[in-house]
Amino acid sequence: MNTGVVMQIENGRAVVLGAGGQFLRLKAQTGWQVGDTVAFKKPVEKKKIWYGITAVAACFVLVLGLVYGGAPAFFQPSSVIGIDINPSIELRLDKEGAVAEAVGYNPEGEAIVQQVELEGLPYQRAVVELLSSPEMQPYLEQKEYINFSVYSGEQTEEILEFIGRTAAELTAIHPQIKAACERVEEKVAKQARQHGMTPGKMRAIMELQGLDPNATVDEYADDELGEIKRCIEAHKGKGGQANSEQRIYQEQQPSSQSGQPDNVQCPQESGNMHGMGKNQQEPDVPSGAMGQGKQHGRNSG
Amino acid sequence: MEELAQRLREAQQSPAALNRLVGDYLPFVKKEAARNTASVIEYEDRVSLGMLVFSSCVHQYDFSKGNFISFASVCIRNRLMDEEKKAARQWGRVVPLHPQAEEEGAAPDLEVQASIEQYSREREQELLAEEIRLVREELEKFNVSFEELTRHSPKQERSRCLCARLARRVVEDQALRAAFFRQRCLPQAQLAQAEGVSVKTVEKHRRYIVALAVILTGEYPGIRAFLPQCKEVEG
Numbered sequence: 001m002n003t004g005v006v007m008q009i010e011n012g013r014a015v016v017l018g019a020g021g022q023f024l025r026l027k028a029q030t031g032w033q034v035g036d037t038v039a040f041k042k043p044v045e046k047k048k049i050w051y052g053i054t055a056v057a058a059c060f061v062l063v064l065g066l067v068y069g070g071a072p073a074f075f076q077p078s079s080v081i082g083i084d085i086n087p088s089i090e091l092r093l094d095k096e097g098a099v100a101e102a103v104g105y106n107p108e109g110e111a112i113v114q115q116v117e118l119e120g121l122p123y124q125r126a127v128v129e130l131l132s133s134p135e136m137q138p139y140l141e142q143k144e145y146i147n148f149s150v151y152s153g154e155q156t157e158e159i160l161e162f163i164g165r166t167a168a169e170l171t172a173i174h175p176q177i178k179a180a181c182e183r184v185e186e187k188v189a190k191q192a193r194q195h196g197m198t199p200g201k202m203r204a205i206m207e208l209q210g211l212d213p214n215a216t217v218d219e220y221a222d223d224e225l226g227e228i229k230r231c232i233e234a235h236k237g238k239g240g241q242a243n244s245e246q247r248i249y250q251e252q253q254p255s256s257q258s259g260q261p262d263n264v265q266c267p268q269e270s271g272n273m274h275g276m277g278k279n280q281q282e283p284d285v286p287s288g289a290m291g292q293g294k295q296h297g298r299n300s301g
Numbered sequence: 302m303e304e305l306a307q308r309l310r311e312a313q314q315s316p317a318a319l320n321r322l323v324g325d326y327l328p329f330v331k332k333e334a335a336r337n338t339a340s341v342i343e344y345e346d347r348v349s350l351g352m353l354v355f356s357s358c359v360h361q362y363d364f365s366k367g368n369f370i371s372f373a374s375v376c377i378r379n380r381l382m383d384e385e386k387k388a389a390r391q392w393g394r395v396v397p398l399h400p401q402a403e404e405e406g407a408a409p410d411l412e413v414q415a416s417i418e419q420y421s422r423e424r425e426q427e428l429l430a431e432e433i434r435l436v437r438e439e440l441e442k443f444n445v446s447f448e449e450l451t452r453h454s455p456k457q458e459r460s461r462c463l464c465a466r467l468a469r470r471v472v473e474d475q476a477l478r479a480a481f482f483r484q485r486c487l488p489q490a491q492l493a494q495a496e497g498v499s500v501k502t503v504e505k506h507r508r509y510i511v512a513l514a515v516i517l518t519g520e521y522p523g524i525r526a527f528l529p530q531c532k533e534v535e536g
Contacts, residue, residue: 024451
């Protein structure tokens with residue numbers, strides 16, 4: 001049990017200065033007001049409880065997978081869509097492209113995946129539901145960067161094409177945001193999962209390590225992707241050379257030539273992937289859905 | 302005793318004197334916080350609460366009503382028991398109802414009891430709220446918000462202690478302090494050089510160090526009770 005002083009309460013969330021000097025964002029309890037000293041449980045404690053259960057469940061699934069699915073099929077990595085805007089969220093997809101699991105990699109991300117029901121939805125629907133949820137709107141209105149990272153054995157191009165369209169639509173609504181999409185390799189996706197972060201963030205840290213050999217994953221694990229990218233730019237500004245395998249966007253066509261908006265950097269495999277029009281392959285996802293955030297959340301029923 | 306009485310009078314008038322008094326009596330507060338080893342509240346949290354109550358006690362102490370240390374001791378124990386019960390109610394834990402004072406057979410005397418009645422939780426909340434308002438306004442000048450601090454305060458205690466050491470350096474070094482308030486930003490390169498850490502480390506924790514430096518510079522005894530209690534910080 002911890003105690004702290006309530007520093008701020010906004011929109012049902014409280015900023016609490018805990019003993020020991022850590023500022024925490026917690027759900028405001030009834031009766032809390034600024035200046036109150038309150039008792040609370042640190043969000044991380046919840047994780048600890050689940051570690052044991054998760055480990056047991058993982059062993060159980062491992063045995064089941066080996067017995068019924070065969071080892072090769074079990075170890076086949078699933079598709080992953082990472083979304084970093086600071087809520088750091090990963091959508092893990094099954095073979096059919098539906099969301100098998102939504103994971104928040106930081107407190108903001110955890111709060112969002114708890115409130116927005118994404119499991120079972122086709123990835124297209126899930127991405128739109130997520131980005132148009134009321135919970136995401138404050139971040140989309142304030143942040144400068146959003147990064148989509150995609151790993152998939154078979155569906156990478158299809159997913160990237162969809163994400164490219166979504167990113168263009170998103171930046172049309174929120175012009176201050178710079179959106180980027182990237183594909184990541186299996187190795188990066190595995191390392192990302194090991195370190196508890198999205199593939200996009202993992203790749204950015206690897207890129208930074210290519211420029212600054214002293215940079216460690218732990219050092220940057222808690223940072224926002226935008227900050228890591230700023231560090232990368234700072235190192236490049238000093239004359240550092242990026243690892244060619246890890247340089248993602250420089251390989252792309254200049255945005256003015258590719259036809260994408262200036263603040264969208266996404267790989268393009270087909271000619272018409274950046275438009276705002278309806279995607280013919282995803283009839284479930286309405287065009288312009290991103291603009292209807294306030295009506296798309298759970299509150300809308 | 303006369304010296305303590307004099308210091309109490311000064312502390313009631315001057316937040317700086319109060320800060321020094323709280324710092325000097327930290328061992329006493331820690332002793333009170335360590336009494337209940339079976340507490341559901343962590344030790345560090347009990348120390349912070351104890352410091353907060355100690356500050357309130359200074360403000361509300363009536364010199365005509367007995368010994369200050371007894372008064373503060375009972376107030377701190379009382380408050381910690383209250384918090385135990387509150388935490389138990391909130392999180393469904395069972396806490397023994399018999400207070401430790403009863404176990405020890407040390408019922409508070411009437412003077413102390415009267416002093417306890419003066420101790421007002423509302424007053425403490427008002428003082429803290431006012432401190433928080435002032436800190437927020439001060440941080441806004443440095444473009445730092447509480448919301449940002451939830452994302453940028455280090456999770457590791459060791460890192461927070463390092464930041465506290467850096468913030469203290471900013472406060473105590475006249476040149477750094479002058480540059481800090483003149484430019485409204487952290488003199489990162491000078492600070493890193495002065496403390497022998499990398500500029501990257503200072504940059505990474507910039508907002509948190511700014512917040513600590515602002516709190517340490519101003520007269521915020523209530524909020525200071527919640528800052529990292531590291532050996533380096535206490536000097």
